[in-house]
Amino acid sequence: MQSSRYHLLGRGVNAGLERGLDRKTVILGLDGLSLGLAGSLCRKGVWTNMKELLDSGSCMGITSELPEVSPVNWASFFTARGPEEHGVYGFTHIDPQSYQMGLTDFSCVRTDTVWDYLARAGQTCRIINLPCTYPAPELKGMLVSGFVAPSLERAVYPGALYPILSQKGYRLEADTTLGLDRPDRLIEELHLTISSRLMALDLFWPDQAWDLFIIVFTELDRLGHFLFHALEDEKHSLHSDCMGLMKSLDRAAGEVLSRFEDLPGPKRLMCVADHGFAGLITEVDVNALLMAEGFLSLSRPPGDELDPGCMHPESRAFALDPGRIYIHDRGRFARGRVDQVERAEVIRQVRECLQALEYQGRKVMDHVYTADEIYPGGAGMPPDILCVPGAGFDLKAKFDRREVFGHFGRTGTHCRDDVFFYDSHGYSPGRVRDVLRLLLT
Structure with a gap:
């Protein structure tokens, strides 16, 4: 029988969420980050901005939902519920009549989300690159979808954002097929997607007419699948390029942290990952x-x-x-x-x-x-x-x-333990579905 942490579903979620937030809340998502890797990058001096969080003593490792893949875990994050309630179980789903396979997206989510609850409390969300939110749902606020989002036009809400982001060259995703044959080019593309997230940050943040702000960076996950060995091995020919991307990710995180510091109080900061990474056997x-x-x-x-x-x-x-x-x-x-x-x-x-x-x-x-x-x-x-x-x-x-x-070209794989989490208020969730429960208590 499995551990109770994968079986028990906490109660009172609706009541807590419907009360809304009592302070401006910023959530920085770092897809694929383990606590151990964060500590290693900080000790090596690659991460300086994230080091402030690590040095605070409020970082901890939590546990992924099962299976430990992005759609399941980000859906668990933004619904504060497990797969047995929100209905997302993997990257794909099957039609039992036609046997057609489809990629999992927001149409598969069967429960209310944090933005639904907050809208009923009269509160506003701004969301950038949150996986499993395509096609972009209607919400009280602004959103640009994350993985898997094939079309920018259907990845934004409200629709008026589309021509603005399109004109600025916003990139939804890097071409991960490059990871097999041209990993150097993949790294270049990942720098561009980080720039796109920051461009959206410049658009969504300044008026501060929001109660909850979520921004997710997925570049570490893309790098981890194809270049985890280069990330770990200092002798690898692409190690310095990987470290360069990690520095770009740290600078992007630093931009979010700096803006949070400048916010008037009361306020709250959380940083969360969906899973960690390990070397592939x-x-x-x-x-x-x-x-x-x-x-x-x-x-x-x-x-x-x-x-x-x-x-x-x-x-x-x-x-x-x-x-x-x-x-x-x-x-x-x-x-x-x-x-x-x-x-x-x-x-x-x-x-x-x-x-x-x-x-x-x-x-x-x-x-x-x-x-x-x-x-x-x-x-x-x-x-x-x-x-x-x-x-x-x-x-x-x-x-x-x-x-x-x-082996088919990948060198890293997801792991379910030691998943990075930080909360400026010191809460300690057990797993990903608990993050927003704790946020709204």
Whole structure:
């Protein structure tokens, strides 16, 4: 049975949020930052502005929601609820009738958000680059969406912001495909996206006609996936370039911290990440494992890596990113064949298979949870089984891979512990969903 920190849902969220804020509150988001990495960058003198927070004694490590990916955790942050309530479980979602796959965005969120609560209290938000907010929702305030946002026009609210940001050359995201073949170019692009966040800061901040200001920098996450080894290894040819990007990120954070210092009181500052990073041991493709063990078969070649429509109807289980297992249940999926009598046995068999998986003598999974254990009463499409990997293992769920283990150009992966958190008022949340609960108490 999992730890209670992943099971218990605190009460009184609505009441606290609906009271609104009693002071101007600024939240600086740093996607992918662990407390350990922050400390290392400060000790090396790379981070000087963030060092003020580290030296305050109010920084701590908190725990990611599971799975430890950005859409799940940022949705948990801005709803103050877990996946079982807000309904976001990973990067992708599947239509159980058509088997079409889609990327998770704000349309998947099933609960109220912090800006909904604050609007009912008559308060205003300004939000820059918050992941999982595309297409941009209506709110009392201003917003430019973060990952995954393919269109700037639909990523801004109100719409009048679009021509302003477009004319200024605002960039939603770096071209992360460069990470595989031209990592030096990726670093250049990440400098440009940091500049875009600061340009939006210049636009959103000055009149101070807001109660809550959120700005998120995602550049460390993009760097971590493709250049974590260069970030750590001082002898790597791109190490100095990585440190240059970290200095740019620190200067950007310093700009936010300086503006906060200049605010009249009462005021509050929080800094939060969604997950940390660790060096990659290997990618682990869960669908390749399910195929090798006879749980998943294909009726045709997949059109691409995200093509569940290629599944044979006789398949008993399949995976979606990063380690979500769905039983191909006839009561849930249009072409499913597993009935209620078989279901429990299939879950048992798949779970045992996952728990036994090893790589070079190391167990791959730290935990393998059932839906009842991890997402009681889950909204939307919760998985039947959730895999939680050991440090350094990056779970994937492709439909066009046959090898369970492999390396495909990435060198870092998410980790769920030691996630960076700071609060100027000294609160101590346990995990990401608790941050805004504490903010509004």
